[in-house]
Amino acid sequence: MTTEGNRDITYFQEWNGAKLAWAIALIIVDESYIIQKCHVLGGVSILSKFKEVPAxxxxxVGAVLDEHHMMKKTLKKRKKAPAVMQALSMAAEQALVSISKKNITNVN
Incomplete structure (x- = not known):
């Protein structure tokens, strides 16, 4: 966790390693669950680079989880969501849990 001005900023990373598709997502989230930065590495090779995802x-972070849930509903049952989206949703879920735990311990 780092401090930027008077705000706490926490960074989360998650990777999704399926058989044929790999993705790593890095998100920086502030204490109000808003994504400040998002970078994604789709595919793992020596030529792969992290790309910023300003969208x-x-x-x-709840909007990312909602988007992933809606995508899973629209895909056919046998198809999986893209590895990048799975990695982003795992990082978003980790951010929600971590910040919530931190907020609960600060209250007590």
Whole structure:
């Protein structure tokens, strides 16, 4: 966790390693569950680079989970969601749990 000005910023990373598809998602989330930065590595090779995903910046982490849930509903039962989306939703879930735990311990 780092402090930027008077805000606490926490960074989360998650990777999804399926048989043929790999993805790593890094998100930086503030104490109000808003994504400040989002970077994704889709595929793991020596040529792969992290790419910034500005579409998620400024969104609530719950919106990422909702988007993933809606995507899973629309896909056929046998198809999986893309590895990048799975990694993003795992990082968002980790952020929700971690920040919630921190908020609960600060209250007590």
């Amino acid at each position: 998620y910046e400024g969104k609530h």
